[in-house]
Amino acid sequence: MLRIxxxxxxxxKDGIADIAAPEELSIQVRNLVLKTAKRKKVGFxxxxxxxxxxxxxxxxxxxxxxxxxxxxxxxxxxxxxGGDDAEPVNVASLQPGRELLxxxxxxxxxxxxxxxxxxxxxxxxxxxEPGVSVAEQMLADEMENLxxxxxxxCALIEPQRTILAVADASEYRLPGTTPQSIKAKYPNSLDAxxxxxxxxxxxxxxxxxxxxxxxxxxxxxxxxxxxxTETVMTIEGRNYRVPIGTPIRHLLSCLGIKxxxxxxxxxxxxxxxxxxxxxxxGVRKGDYGMFVISSDAFPHVQDVSCINCGECVLNCPGRIxxxxxxxxxxxxxxxxxxxxxxxxxxxxxxCAFSCTMRxxxxxxxxxxxxxxxxxxxxEQA
Amino acid sequence: MTPPIIKAMSDxxxxxxxSPAPHWxxxxxxxxxxxxxxxxxxxxxxxxxYMFGLPAAATVGVAGSVAVLTEVLxxxxxxxxVDVDNFTALYAGILFAFLLPATAPxxxxxxxxxxxxxxxxxxxxxxxxxxxxAPLVAWAFCRMSWPAAMDIDLNLAHFMSNDPVxxxxxxxxxxxxxxxxxxxxxxRQLGGLGASQVAALLVGGGFLLITKWIRWYIPxxxxxxxxxxxxxxWFIDPGTYAPPLFHLLAGxxxxxxxxxxxxxxxxxxxxxxxxxxxxxxxxxxxIIRVYGAFPxxxxxAIMLTNLLSPLLxxxxxxxxxxx
Numbered sequence: 001m002l003r004i005x006x007x008x009x010x011x012x013k014d015g016i017a018d019i020a021a022p023e024e025l026s027i028q029v030r031n032l033v034l035k036t037a038k039r040k041k042v043g044f045x046x047x048x049x050x051x052x053x054x055x056x057x058x059x060x061x062x063x064x065x066x067x068x069x070x071x072x073x074x075x076x077x078x079x080x081x082g083g084d085d086a087e088p089v090n091v092a093s094l095q096p097g098r099e100l101l102x103x104x105x106x107x108x109x110x111x112x113x114x115x116x117x118x119x120x121x122x123x124x125x126x127x128x129e130p131g132v133s134v135a136e137q138m139l140a141d142e143m144e145n146l147x148x149x150x151x152x153x154c155a156l157i158e159p160q161r162t163i164l165a166v167a168d169a170s171e172y173r174l175p176g177t178t179p180q181s182i183k184a185k186y187p188n189s190l191d192a193x194x195x196x197x198x199x200x201x202x203x204x205x206x207x208x209x210x211x212x213x214x215x216x217x218x219x220x221x222x223x224x225x226x227x228x229t230e231t232v233m234t235i236e237g238r239n240y241r242v243p244i245g246t247p248i249r250h251l252l253s254c255l256g257i258k259x260x261x262x263x264x265x266x267x268x269x270x271x272x273x274x275x276x277x278x279x280x281x282g283v284r285k286g287d288y289g290m291f292v293i294s295s296d297a298f299p300h301v302q303d304v305s306c307i308n309c310g311e312c313v314l315n316c317p318g319r320i321x322x323x324x325x326x327x328x329x330x331x332x333x334x335x336x337x338x339x340x341x342x343x344x345x346x347x348x349x350x351c352a353f354s355c356t357m358r359x360x361x362x363x364x365x366x367x368x369x370x371x372x373x374x375x376x377x378x379e380q381a
Numbered sequence: 382m383t384p385p386i387i388k389a390m391s392d393x394x395x396x397x398x399x400s401p402a403p404h405w406x407x408x409x410x411x412x413x414x415x416x417x418x419x420x421x422x423x424x425x426x427x428x429x430x431y432m433f434g435l436p437a438a439a440t441v442g443v444a445g446s447v448a449v450l451t452e453v454l455x456x457x458x459x460x461x462x463v464d465v466d467n468f469t470a471l472y473a474g475i476l477f478a479f480l481l482p483a484t485a486p487x488x489x490x491x492x493x494x495x496x497x498x499x500x501x502x503x504x505x506x507x508x509x510x511x512x513x514x515a516p517l518v519a520w521a522f523c524r525m526s527w528p529a530a531m532d533i534d535l536n537l538a539h540f541m542s543n544d545p546v547x548x549x550x551x552x553x554x555x556x557x558x559x560x561x562x563x564x565x566x567x568x569r570q571l572g573g574l575g576a577s578q579v580a581a582l583l584v585g586g587g588f589l590l591i592t593k594w595i596r597w598y599i600p601x602x603x604x605x606x607x608x609x610x611x612x613x614x615w616f617i618d619p620g621t622y623a624p625p626l627f628h629l630l631a632g633x634x635x636x637x638x639x640x641x642x643x644x645x646x647x648x649x650x651x652x653x654x655x656x657x658x659x660x661x662x663x664x665x666x667x668i669i670r671v672y673g674a675f676p677x678x679x680x681x682a683i684m685l686t687n688l689l690s691p692l693l694x695x696x697x698x699x700x701x702x703x704x
Contacts, residue, residue, distance in 0.1 A: 321697065
């Protein structure tokens with residue numbers, strides 16, 4: 001019998017726990033502008049890379065140490081004696097404006113959402129995916145940081161109304177926001193669907209959305225003046241404060257989790273996250289969960305043709321036809337995929353989740369989007 | 382250019398699987414789907430054997446095994462992996478056999494099974510690519526080629542009962558007084574060896590609906606279509622047109638609604654398209670029974686509507702945020 005639970009509810013028992021400091025940090029630096037070099041000493045909070053885009057936040061060392069290894073993809077820091085630690089920046093004294101934004105960006109905050117005004121600001125307080133409870137944990141335990149983050153966000157965005165979207169059964173509130181309850185079932189936690197539930201419009205231009213995790217990071221930066229060097233993530237139902245770059249091997253050994261050959265280790269949620277190829281891979285900014293999925297838990301993806309059963313279409317919250325779009329992507333007809341609503345897809349993964357033939361539908365969709373982006377870039381150049 | 386080495390695999394002891402998101406899956410597989418479908422056919426098969434005797438089992442056996450063998454041959458000739466262990470060929474062969482009279486000559490069952498696989502599926506690219514429900518292609522082929530061998534009344538002449546839809550077509554609504562609705566429901570009627578076992582089919586189809594291997598949109602709207610159009614005719618003149626309940630219970634209406642119209646490849650994909658599909662097919666059943674040359678309208682109604690599937694698939698909502 002097919003009974004699938006996409007429940008986003010969680011029973012929080014404990015607060016956020018700390019993880020023992022790792023001996024090494026492994027940070028993905030692909031496509032970033034490096035600010036350090038091999039064998040250099042770095043201090044806690046010193047900038048190691050900048051984001052090439054105008055709004056992306058910078059990256060900082062989560063511990064002091066020496067850059068042991070560096071290629072175009074990874075930067076490995078051997079923790080220990082290092083350079084000078086970063087001095088706290090007095091963010092609270094800055095007035096809303098360009099300087100504040102630049103300071104936040106230098107401290108690791110993505111300022112894309114903060115850099116222009118909007119009528120409505122939605123705070124997404126839903127747990128992002130089944131099995132991840134970070135959002136509720138923060139609403140329960142990190143109120144001071146959230147409030148500080150909300151103040152700065154409101155000062156920059158100047159919204160006329162601020163709404164907190166929470167799961168329907170939860171009692172969590174955030175001062176300064178109007179609560180709105182949403183059914184705690186995946187994919188209702190996705191930004192596009194939360195905005196739709198709050199404003200009644202699909203992709204409205206006058207609304208912005210931030211997750212409580214974004215708000216927490218912002219608030220923490222403002223209160224401490226120190227850069228973003230950690231993420232909070234759910235591992236086997238508990239939430240941990242994990243320094244960015246902590247190798248997965250370290251997490252597994254700290255928590256006594258076993259990963260055997262053939263298993264899948266996922267950073268992020270199990271619907272949208274990314275499978276890592278090596279246990280030496282480090283935790284990235286914005287990873288809110290880690291899952292070890294044993295090799296026999298689910299039938300594997302296979303490369304076969306679609307049988308048109310329609311399950312992907314019936315499950316799609318974006319009302320597109322993943323069966324058609326994936327075939328267009330498969331045969332490199334990306335413009336046709338675009339014509340059939342490719343960009344309405346918000347990559348929830350439900351199509352591939354429910355595919356009887358186990359086709360990698362989400363992969364095809366991401367591939368098509370990527371190819372179109374690349375084509376757009378080469379046209380501009 | 383040599384591709385850049387991203388990072389040497391430092392730990393060979395644990396080789397992780399890298400796969401695209403989502404990493405959870407609902408657990409549905411084609412194999413499980415086909416097993417469920419075959420299990421759903423079992424009650425009707427048993428009821429058919431009980432009603433028509435061992436020839437029914439023999440016909441199903443011949444059609445099923447020939448279909449599987451043909452599939453093996455076709456896959457071999459195409460140089461593809463032989464994956465008949467997913468039961469799709471067996472299922473298609475049995476569906477075809479269910480439409481045959483129980484005492485159909487063995488060579489008709491065999492030829493039909495070959496046509497099901499070759500003409501119904503392989504020429505279009507194999508399982509899941511057929512624009513028309515594969516067993517129906519074979520049924521139409523055999524019905525046109527060997528009308529006598531496919532004729533239900535002729536083949537089952539040794540039974541005391543008659544084929545209800547044939548009686549309706551030839552002798553009008555007065556001839557229907559010989560049938561009792563309970564008999565029709567319990568499968569005590571002449572017809573396709575499995576297609577006429579209404580109660581058993583309902584049990585199997587109900588199982589598929591409860592386990593969500595088929596969605597309710599097509600079967601329900603199919604029945605709705607049959608009932609609506611037959612009620613319309615019946616209101617016009619009860620003396621000329623059969624009552625709606627007769628149309629639902631006689632012939633292969635239930636079989637069509639639950640097993641033939643819901644064929645994944647040849648039916649549309651969306652909610653509304655599926656509903657329209659069922660409605661059109663159901664309506665056509667009655668229209669063909671009233672005006673057509675063939676007594677049981679179900680196979681041709683579904684085949685015709687299959688051809689509309691690509692059109693019906695265009696009845697779709699605007700994508701999220703689309704203008």
